[in-house]
Amino acid sequence: MLGGGGLVAANVYASASEGAWGGGGGTDATGQVRSAGMATIDCPDVGSRLTTVPDGAREAVDGELARLDQQIAAAYQQLQASAESVRQDPTAADEPIMNPLKEKRSATIERIAVAIDQVGDRPEGLESLAACTLRPAQDGAGGDTGNAGQGGAAPSEGAQQGTGQGQNGAGQGGNGPVASDYADITSVQPNVPNPPQQDDASRGTFTSECGVNAGGLFNSDNVIVAPGVSNGAHHFHDYIGNQSNNAFASDEDLADAETSCVDQGDKSTYYWPVLRLQNGKQERDAGAPGGGTEGNAGQIVTAKQVTLTFVGSPRGKVTEMPRLLRIITGDAKAFVNGPANANASWSCTGFEDRQLKDKYPLCPSGSDVVRTFHFQSCWDGRNIDSANHRTHVAFAGPDGSCPEGFRAIPQLVQRIVYGVAAPSLNDGGRTVPFFAVDSFPEQLHKPVTDHGDFINVFDEGLMREMVDCINSGRTCGARGGDDSGATTAPSPSDDTGATDAPGTGTGGATADPATSAPADPAPASSDSTQEPRTYTTTSPANTTKHDKPARQDSQSSKQDGRTTQDSEGKQTAPAKADKAASTAPSDSGAGEVGQATQTPAGGQAAQAQPPADQTEPQAVQGGLAETGAHLWPAAIGTLLALSGLVMLLRAKRLRY
DSSP states (O other): OOHHHHHHHHHHHHSSSSOOOOTTTOOOTTOOOOOOBOOOOEEEOOHHHHHOOOOOOOOHHHHHHHEEEHHHHHHHHHHHTTTTHHHHOOGGGOOOOIIHHHHHHHHHHHHHHHHHHHSOOOOSSSSGGGOOOOEOOOOOOOOOOSOSSSTTTTOOTTGGGGOOOOGOOTTTTTTTTOGEEEEEESOOOOEEEEEEEOOOOOOOOOOOEEOOOOOEEEOOOOTTTTTOTTOOOSSSSEEEEEOOOOOOOOOOHHHHBBBBBSSTBBOEEEEEEEEEEEESSTTTTTTTTTGGOOOOOOOOOOOOOEEEEOOOOOOBBBOOOOOOEEEEOOOOHHHHOGGGGGOOOOEEEEESSOOOOOSEEOOOOOOOOEEEOOOOOOSSSSSOTTTSSSSSSOOOOSSOOOOOOOEEEEEEEEEEEEEOOOOOOOGGGGGSSOOOEEOOOTTTGGGGGGGEEEEEOBOHHHHHHHHHHOOOOOOOOOOSSOOOOOOOOOOOOOOTOOSSOTTTOOSSSOOOOGGGGGSOOOOOSSSSOOOOOOOOOOTTTOOOOOOOOOOOOOOOOSSSTTOBBBTTBSSSSSSOOOOTTGGGGSOOOOOOOOOTOOOOOGGGOOOOOOOOOOOOOTOOOOOHHHHHHHHHHHHHHHHHHHHHHHHHHHHHHOOO
């Protein structure tokens, strides 16, 4: 019933075959990730063990699993409050923290077993998962002395009292990151696998353009793992694509939602933990659950570029994804769970054939941080989800083949680029701040916990076109303005169209797609009959005028060809804001690092509302009524002058 061993075996390729563990990290004999940091709480992950849950018990079980996460978060906060006494005597945490946590978990796990037992077979052995262990800090709270990445030394305690840093370099939220969480990308050897292509391989690619979330759509929910539970993630997510994604969104809500994607046929939801700078900035969630109250603090960084590329299989053709398929890649609890399901990939532009799994990259000057997710590409052919959200999909093997009983589907490759500088490790981030992803509080912002989530809400017709494009070996992109899907592939000579999956170099440095985009795209014609152009993976600055204008939110920079972004992500020709847009987030969330970001006014952690449709060319200033308002005074003046002239002529006639 538990199936834990089978789960690990089915998903181990996520961490084992996609690159080396970087710079002094790796795992110990127990399978835990070795990385310095603060003391934390290590609890068995009950959810990953539940491979079979009857549909009638699913809602109750999801709610109780979310309760387990709440209990761990609360216990971790208690641990932080008594950190000094626990550091001196680890047993000091037993009575006030660890024993009560075990009791609460035992009661919750029993409710899970009862809920399943009422509609199916009671799971055996769950009670053994109640006890948690206190995991002491490794190599001191401030980090170890190896693989610091800059100068090879960890910062001293005194140096780590800089702006935005907590005691011992524990980050603005007090629970990470630390100096040993970073590694110099230039010291990593090329490690990206490249399975051989079979004769029947599906070599095409399909790209969807959905912006970078410049409008600031965030929440700390997770509709896949904790539906119906507010703050179920305990950390903030970036959202692009579907604009109705929160814990309470039903399948119908997702299907009826607006989308930030250029092609309105893609209403899929794409989300991942936000990246923050530990620079002392108080974001809108500074005092909110999922944010500052749970150790997720600092300035939220908006990506410079996000590419969503669907690629094929080296072994054969791919089949369509089922509508509403849910996929989670990576493990948000990998720091305490171990790396069996971890799937983090960190690199730098120009070095993407080198991927780090348990370290954040230190990029050389002129190179940007790149975060890549390669999603599972094999589906069981039956289920759109599973009890542990993993067993219905799987990773392909090293040769690209799917496990027995699974079929190949288009593989989503998310590539996210950030313009953040390498932190100054020698002074604890005082000069240049640390950066890190949001995480569950007890996971200490470790890079190995990075993860991505996807729900397929493609129109069925567009999904068919995607599969045809990939299977026929073409390079296709999103077409805005209607729901007809992919456009004609660019010619082979078009060097802006990438035919390989992002970040899958074969030994040389991978070119930065941001540098391939035209610096100043020509504005689109105002002719409404103009044919839409093809969008490619490497041209984030491309703009277009659609034959049927597509709804674009503020994150998309493609508003009728008039608003563009330069290579730093700044808007160079902002469109005139409409009434709905005036209520959108307004406070820049990453202005200090070259991003154009917005956060809601009033400091609330509420979900941002997408701007209204923009259906007129943004270069047009004013409408007919506004033009008339300027013409009336001139017309009246002309009439008065003519009247005066007539009266003067009549007076002359009367005189003679």
